[in-house]
Amino acid sequence: MIEVRNLRKQFGSTVAVNDVSFRVQTGEIIGLLGPNGSGKTTIMRILTGFFPPTAGTAWVGGLSVEADSIAVRRLIGYLPESVVLYPDIPVARYLRFCGEVKDLTGNKLRERIEAVIEAVGLGEVRHREIGKLSKGYRQRVGLAQALIAEPALLILDEPTVGLDPSQVIEIRNLIRNLRGQSTILLSTHILHEVSLACDRVIIIHRGDIIAEDTAEGLNRRVQGVFQTLVRVDGPLPEVVGALRSLPGVDEVIEDAVPSDAATRLRIVSREGEPVRKAIARAIVDRGWSLIEVSPIQLTLEDLFVRLVRQQPSGH
């Protein structure tokens, strides 16, 4: 769906994107992760045809974003960062305008307006002017306009920034519900967010990609190990002994929490799934009650700091 090759964008002497290449398959949900000013928005603006790259090429759906800019824009629904929409237009009328400029007409247009109003939950404010809506609702209108023409590719720039926690959850759920309908490229500087919604993460720092993997793969790459939380109703020394003897387990660390009466252990291993299966089997075979076996994700905050440190100096 997206192919980006040696993309570079310079504004005067400022390099916003240095040399970026990546591919996104149809149907994937990809997170572009990086601190503010790392070049995420610039990459998105190039893909949406807002401005061309200084060097390199990008294709969306097999079309060049430069040569076939208008055709590419037809494939894309875009939600810019902290979108501000026309404040004096009512929601439904605004969505009609968006549909019309994307060449929807007649019944199809009416259907799509209803469908997106339904999908993002704008029914009760459909006749209200956008300027009078709360930030959460405005963000939904932004998402609705991006979805209006059933885009093959949805580009969302910081879709949850500035929202309160319940609105963040709503927007994330909306995005997850779109899985299977569109390929989604979303950017965020909230590291936790990508692990919740994305299949794959591309980490950008100062205009360069410093890592590209699944959230778990990135974990392993910086750490080289997997961590698993185990909660068992059983005698601590025996449980520790039994788990230590399992193949693949490197370390068993006691992880007691005052509020938790169960035996809590942190298992460090070189493999993820196979070791977790073996742990579950070992505990059940010995007649203890297994309460929980879950992977511990290294917080992406840690991960990001480590990845940046691993970069050669000069970047």
Next chain:
Amino acid sequence: MNRTWALYKKEVRSYFVSPLFYVVAAVFLSLCGFFFYSDLNFFLQFGFGMDIIGNFFQLLFADMSRAMLITVPLLTMRLFAEERKLGTIELLFTYPLREREVYAGKFCAAATVFLVMLGATLLYPIHLYTVQPYAFTVVAAGYCGLLLLGLMFIGVGLFVSSLTDSQVVAGVGSVGLLFLLWSASWNEASGSDRVMGVVKAFSTFEHFSNFSKGLIDSTDVLYFVFVVVFFTNLTLRSLESRRWRGRR
């Protein structure tokens, strides 16, 4: 075409729901009404029995054109400046819209509301005609001039609006630029004959005055067409500048 039409509808609606349009229209119509009254009064007191075209309509059209000089830029100032200020221009240029389609939608919308304003002033000459018939074709030529002048003001106003994200700067800048174009040839001693010849050729005042006398000269029509086309091109270049400047 559909896309331009969609944008046109949005812009026209924005005018009619905003108080600004009604304030601008009220000011314009009040000024024109006042000029009609005062110029007619002047004609009745000092020029009655003389040529109504030269002693009334010519004055009226000149006065109306001045009213346009301060009101039309107020109509165009928000068209691009507001989109840039709000950030909506980023969305607009990621829709499948070409710069020229965006421009055409906005230009036509401004032209439409201007036509509504100008059309309302037709009431005065029509009323006068019912009282005392006169050669209406001459007045039609005058309105033709006002229309071309208005389109030119819109073209210049859109260009200045595309340069800034401040509506006030766009409004003041447009009035300034238009006034300069308008009055460039007023002081004939400000340059040599050769220089003043060129200045006159580009001065709006020189080209408008024929219309207000009831004359439609192809040179004058071409002048207005040229200015509109020229500023349209400048505006399109200005809109495209985001490609290399990287800002909206």
